[in-house]
Every structure is written in structure tokens, then in C-alpha cells.
Amino acid sequence: MLQQRRLLIAAALAAGLLIAGKSRAQIGSAGANGVGYAGPQGAFSTFEQMENAGPSRTKKDDSEVIKEAKRKITDADPRVRVDGVDKLRYVSDSADAHELLFRALSDRDVRVRVKAIDVLGARGTTDAVPVMAQDLFLRETPAIEKLHLVAALGRVGDSRGTLPIIEYLDETEDAPSRGTAVFALGEIGDPRANDKLIQIVRGEDTAMVRKLAEEAIEKIDGELPNRHQEVLAAEKSRSRIPTDQKLAKLRQYDAEVQAEKEGKVLH
Numbered sequence: 001m002l003q004q005r006r007l008l009i010a011a012a013l014a015a016g017l018l019i020a021g022k023s024r025a026q027i028g029s030a031g032a033n034g035v036g037y038a039g040p041q042g043a044f045s046t047f048e049q050m051e052n053a054g055p056s057r058t059k060k061d062d063s064e065v066i067k068e069a070k071r072k073i074t075d076a077d078p079r080v081r082v083d084g085v086d087k088l089r090y091v092s093d094s095a096d097a098h099e100l101l102f103r104a105l106s107d108r109d110v111r112v113r114v115k116a117i118d119v120l121g122a123r124g125t126t127d128a129v130p131v132m133a134q135d136l137f138l139r140e141t142p143a144i145e146k147l148h149l150v151a152a153l154g155r156v157g158d159s160r161g162t163l164p165i166i167e168y169l170d171e172t173e174d175a176p177s178r179g180t181a182v183f184a185l186g187e188i189g190d191p192r193a194n195d196k197l198i199q200i201v202r203g204e205d206t207a208m209v210r211k212l213a214e215e216a217i218e219k220i221d222g223e224l225p226n227r228h229q230e231v232l233a234a235e236k237s238r239s240r241i242p243t244d245q246k247l248a249k250l251r252q253y254d255a256e257v258q259a260e261k262e263g264k265v266l267h
Contacts, residue, residue: 062091066100073100078109085115089122098127105131114148121152129156133164147177154184157226162190169196175206182209186216187226194220 060068065087072084085104091097104116105128120128135141136149150168153161162185169181182200185193193216200213218224 062094065091066094066096069100070096073104078107078111081107081109081112082115085112085119089119093123098125101125102128102131105135110142110145114145117145117148117152121148121155124156126156126158129153129158129160133161136164136168143177147180150177150181150184154180154187157188159188159190159192162188162192166193166196169200175209178204178206179209179212182212182216186212186219186224189220189226191220 069084069087072080072087075081075084081104085101088097088101101116101120101123104112105120107113107116117132120132132149132153136146136153141149146168150165153165165181165184165188169178172178172181178200182197185197197213197217197220201210201217204210204213215224219226
């Protein structure tokens with residue numbers, strides 16, 4: 001099992017690097033009206049980093065963040081709209097945040113749509129799955145947008161994304177894109193993907209994609225954990241912390257917050 005985990009990490013790293021290179025190359029020429037998209041900054045080394053590219057958590061109140069995002073998302077400059085969407089990554093679930101993100105999914109600029117896809121994927125928004133699956137099916141959806149849709153569907157982990165991703169695999173010959181799709185199927189964990197994954201293991205030209213397909217099958221069969229299972233395991237582990245330790249952590253947190261308000265530093 002340890003060897004399998006090491007192979008999984010190595011393959012995911014290789015896939016992430018190839019995906020990132022393809023993503024930057026495609027998205028640089030994505031502007032149909034002469035507007036290019038520089039894409040997320042930096043070189044990505046994992047699938048999750050591709051999905052989770054964005055700002056760090058802010059200390060602002062959620063209502064302030066949403067208010068600022070509303071202002072920016074209506075701006076004429078698509079770069080400002082992208083920034084407005086990005087600000088919604090860490091806000092709590094709310095009708096306002098959802099409305100803004102879903103509005104951005106149909107923005108006229110691919111840069112804004114891709115950012116909305118990434119943020120919805122990072123937030124694990126299951127309500128977005130039908131819309132993302134439909135957009136993945138449409139021929140007029142740009143290739144780079146489809147790549148981010150596939151990654152986001154894998155990150156959400158909803159089984160309704162399985163069949164659209166399988167259809168995407170039937171249409172896509174690019175190895176890094178196929179690697180992303182195969183990895184996404186493993187993260188979703190739907191047994192309906194097994195036949196397609198077995199087909200890829202037996203007949204795929206690219207060794208990296210074959211390896212990812214093998215590991216996706218192992219995830220579906222429960223031999224390897226996917227990200228969702230790891231998150232659940234971590235939450236279960238946290239729930240086992242004794243009550244006195246939980247209270248101690250809460251008291252420490254309260255003390256730090258109070259010290260910050262008073263301009264003090266706790267050592």
C-alpha cells in the first residue's frame with residue numbers, strides 16, 4: 001500500500017506539471033476577441049493546485065467581501081471581474097455568493113468563466129454540477145474551459161459529473177487533458193467509470209495516463225483513498241479529540257483574537 005501511495009503521488013505530480021503546461025499554452029490563445037488569458041500564476045505541481053489557485057484567506061467579514069465582489073463583477077474590465085470572482089473563494093455559503101458565481105459562469109469573457117469554474121470546484125458546490133456538465137458537452141465551449149470544467153467536476157466529486165467526463169475522454173486525444181479527466185473520474189469514485197478506465201489501461205498510448213487510470217480504478221474499488229475520503233477521515237479524526245483538548249484550543253484561539261484586538265503578541 002505504501003508503494004502504491006508513492007506511485008500515486010509521483011503520477012499526480014507528473015500529471016499536474018503536464019496539465020499546467022497545456023493549460024497555460026491553451027489559455028494564452030483563448031481570447032476570441034484578441035484578449036488573451038495569462039492563466040493562474042506560477043507552475044502547478046498537483047491537480048489540486050490547478051483547481052485551488054487563488055488568493056489566501058482574507059480576514060475581512062464575509063459581508064464585506066461579497067459587497068466588494070458585487071462591485072467588481074459588474075465592472076467593464078474582465079480582469080476586475082476575475083478578481084471579484086476570486087474574492088468569493090473562501091466566503092461562507094450564501095445566496096448572494098452563489099448568485100454571483102453562477103452569474104460569472106455565463107460571463108462573456110472566458111477568463112471570468114474559468115475563474116468561476118475553479119472557485120466553484122474549490123468550494124465543492126454540487127449545485128453547479130449540472131451547469132458545468134452541460135457546458136462541458138457544448139461544442140462551442142473553448143478547450144481550456146473544458147479542461148477546467150473537468151478538473152472542477154473531479155474536485156466536487158459528484159457522480160453526475162461521471163458521464164460528461166467519459167464523453168470528454170471519447171472526444172479528447174491530448175494526453176495531459178486525458179490525464180486530468182482520468183484523475184477526475186478517480187476522485188468522483190463512480191463505478192460507472194470502470195469500463196472506460198479499463199479500456200484506457202489496456203489501450204492508452206501514454207504511460208502516464210495508463211497509470212492514472214489504474215489508480216483511478218483502485219480509488220473506485222476502495223484500494224486507494226481519494227481526496228474526499230481523506231477529508232472525511234481527517235474530520236473523523238478531529239472529532240475524536242477529547243473535549244478538554246477542544247476547549248483548550250478554543251480558549252487559546254479566543255486569547256489570540258483578544259490579543260490581536262489589543263495589539264499584543266502572544267508567545
